[in-house]
Amino acid sequence: MSRKRYIVSFLITMGATCGIYAQQQTVVDSRGKAVNVMIPDASETMAGYVDVDYVDDKFYNSGIQTGFENTPSTNTTGPENGMEVIDRKMRNLSNVMTMTCNEEVKKYIDRYTKAGRQSTSYLLGRARYYNPIFEEALRFYGLPLELKYLPVIESGLNPNATSRVGAAGLWQFMAKTGKQYDLQIDSYIDERRDPEKSSYAAARMLSDLYKRFGDWTLALAAYNCGSGRVSSAITKAGGGADFWAVYQHLPKETRGYVPAFIAANYVMNYYADYNLTPLSTGLPNCCDTIIIEKDVTLAKIANVLGMNVDDLKVLNPQYRQGIIKAFATNGVAKLRLPSEMIEKFKDYKDLIYQNETPNEEPSMTIAATNTSQGAMPY
Structure with a gap:
């Protein structure tokens, strides 16, 4: 019964279309112990409550094989997690999406693996339920599976998340955009909160954005702040092949969006290097x-x-x-x-x-x- 209560109460107050303000949550771990979790902002001037997730058997198996599942540690510093090693590992993350390693990305990695360890572990557990749904939709549209991490920085894997501007669901659709992508919203149903239907709508939207900008980092930026603002940033920059080329001309929140996404990808592939393991969530196996x-x-x-x-x-x-x-x-x-x-x-x-x-x-x-x-x- 206690697991049910904290699942229902795990609501995240959203700050903007993608940015989620950090706030404390109480969850129950696999041993029935209540813990307070929170991921702080990446900087004092930018809201960034961003959690991380992953799926795939190799992800869960890697955590078990290291023997860390019952012995969590906070020892996440050292040369094995230095910038040079992170950069080398990050280059292996994707063949289709450019994962850049820099100080901005490293700030988010540190938040996920240090101050935000409990939140990260909790979201790792929730991901096993949600990620197969995301992957099915992404495969249908032929998109990179790495995009399954987007709902983590959008909603903290909470389908009931609602931003102060009205974006809702795992993928944080505004009502107008949701209807454009055939999501039904009325007094009885809000398909922005439907994990399956919203995932197909988001995959279709991401496909449209990639066709427009021809680069995944720019497509992600546009998912956050809109195509018009990204196009304006490209114009101001005198052209731009990717997110980093137009970085200074993007809204403040969007400047943290892509780095957070890259960091989530990294941590969820190499979580065992930081002695992180999934917490129990109470969601069903299948x-x-x-x-x-x-x-x-x-x-x-x-x-x-x-x-x-x-x-x-x-x-x-x-x-x-x-x-x-x-x-x-x-x-x-x-x-x-x-x-x-x-x-x-x-x-x-x-x-x-x-x-x-x-x-x-x-x-x-x-x-x-x-x-x-x-x-x-x-």
């Missing part, structure tokens, strides 16, 4: 999607399946009132469930769609269903 055929509430579904309704809302944050309108969501309404609940939903489908309230069954939390033999805890 989820699947089922089509909803009739209007129904999340409470009704949770009651019949024996789930806690708050856990169901965590997996389906797009339903604003806890009601699924079967034919009002662009013609198809979907529900994400822990994989072991899919067959149970099918077995009890008639009861779920009945108008009368079914008898209550024993509730269970997602956190209680996260282990199958050999499965990685997270």
